[in-house]
Amino acid sequence: MEWSLSIAAGLSAAAIVCILFLLGFFCMPLLASGEILRIFSWTWQPFHGHFGILPMCAVSLLLSVAATSLAFPVAVGICCYANFLVPAGAGRLVLTLMHFMAGIPTVIYAFVSIFLLVPLVRDHLQCGTGFSFFTAMLTLSLLILPTMVLVFNAHLQQADPILRLAAEAAGMNPVQQVRHLLIPTASRGLVIAAVLGFGRAVGDTMVSLMLAGNAPQLPGSPFDSVRTLTAHIALVISTDSQSMAYQSVFASGLVLFFLLSTINLLIRRIGRRQGGAAS
C-alpha cells in the first residue's frame, strides 16, 4: 500500500511538468522562427500582422496592483475589527461572512456587477460604456478580499496568545493592541496576504473578461476599456483566428505560468525566513 502513496505524490508533481512541457512545446515554433520578438511588442492588430501581447501583460499587472492596493487596507481593517474591536461571537460572524464570500463563484461576482456596477459607472460618472478598467478593478478587489482576510487571519491566530495577555495586562486598549501588537508581529502575514491576493487577481479570468471591455490597448484613463492576459487567452481561443494569433496565446499562457510561479517562490521565501526567525 505504501508504494501507491509515493506514486500518487509523483503523479501530482508530474502534472506541473506536463503543463510546462505542453505550453513550451507549442511555443517552440515561435522561438525557432525568431518570431517571438513580434509577440513581445506593443500593438495587437491581428489583421495587420501585429501580434504584440505586451499591452495585455501591462494591463494585467496594473489591474492587479490597483485591485490589491484597494482591497489590502480593507482586508486589514476587517481583520482588526474581527479580532480586536468586537466580542469573539461577532468576530466569528464576520469570519463566517468571509468564508461565504470566498464561496461565491467568480462568474456570479462578474454577472451581478454587469447589472449593479456597470450602469452606475456609465450613468453617474458619464464615462463610456461602463465596461472599463475601473469597473473590473472594483469587482476584482471584492473578489480577492476574502482570500486576503482569511490568510491574514490564519497568521494572526498563530501568534502567541501570551502576547495578547501581556498587552491586556499592560492596560492597552484594543486600538493600541492593533497598532503596537498586531501590525509588528504579523507583518509577514500581511505581506503574504497581499502577495496571494495579487496572485489571485492576476490569475482571474471571468471578472476581466466580462467587465473590462476587452479592447487590446493601454488605458489612458481608468474608464477606458482594457484587456488582460487571461481574457486575451479566452477570447483568442474562442474566436479561432489565424495561426500566429493562436501561437501568441501559448506565449501568454507561459508568461502567466512563470509570473505565478515567481509569486509562489516569493511567498515561500518569505515563509521560510519567518520559520527561521521563529526557531
Next chain:
Amino acid sequence: MNRPSDWIISTFCRLCTGATAAATLLLVGFLIVRGIGTLHTRLFFGETPWVQAVTGRQPIFEGIWPALCGTVLLVLLSAAVSIPIGTASGIYLSEYASRRTRSLLGFAVDVLAGTPSIVMGLFGFTLVLFLRRTLFPDARTGLSVAALCIALLILPYVIRTTQAALQAIPHSVRMIGPSLGFTRWQNVRHILVPSASRGILSGSILAIGRAAEDTAVILLTGAVARAGLPGSLWDKFEALPFHIYYLAAEHRTSLELDQAFGTSLVLLCLTGTLFMTASFIRRRLERRWSTK
C-alpha cells in the same frame, strides 16, 4: 479610545467591515430579488414535462437541467480523480517524505495551486492538440478533458488540507500506534488517517465547491451553450457557470436574462452549501483538538 488617532483607526475598521458586508448583502439580495421568481420547474425543464425530461425520453430546449447535470457530472468525475490521488499525496507528504522531498514536492504543489484556471484550461486545449498530432488523430475537447483539468485545478487543495489535517494531530495521539507496536503503515491506516478524516473531508468538499464554480477551464475545454445531456465522456457538455457567462454575453430576450438570474441563484445555492458545510466541519474540528 481617548486619542483622535485611535478613533480614526477604529472607525476605519468599522467602515471596512460594514461596507464589505453591505456589498455582499447587496449582491446576494439582488440575485434573490431578480432570481426567486424564476425558480420553478420551468427554469429547469422548459416546456418539457419533468418526468419525461429526467428519464431522458424527451429533449429539453429551454431549461437548465442539462447544465445542472453537466456540472454534477464534471464535479463527480474530477473528484473521482483528484480526491484519491490528492489524499494519498497528502499522506505521503506529511508522513513519509524526507525533508528534502517534502520541500521539493511542496513547491510543485504550490506552483500547481498558483496556476490560474485559464492556464489549466489552456493545458487541456494543448493536450488535445498534442494528442491529435501524435497518438489519437480524432481527439477533441469534451467532458473527460475538462474533468481532468478541473481535477488538476483542485488537486492542490485536497493535498494541502490532507497534509494540514495530519500535521495538526497532537503528539500524544500520534504516539498511540508506535506504543502498541504498530508498523508505520498500520499507524497511518488505523490511527492517523481516521483522526484526520474530518479535515480531509472538509478539504474535499471545499475542492468540490471549487470544481463546481470554475468557468475559465471549461471555457477552453469543451463547454458549449447547447449540447443537451452528454451521451459519452468525449461529448461536449453544458455547465451552470458557463451557462451564466453565455447568457450574460448573448441574451436576446428578457426571458433569457431571467433564466440567467435563476441559474446564478441555483449555482450560488450549490456552492454556498458546499462551502458552508466545509467550514462548519472545519470549525467542529478545531474545537475537537483544542478541548483536549
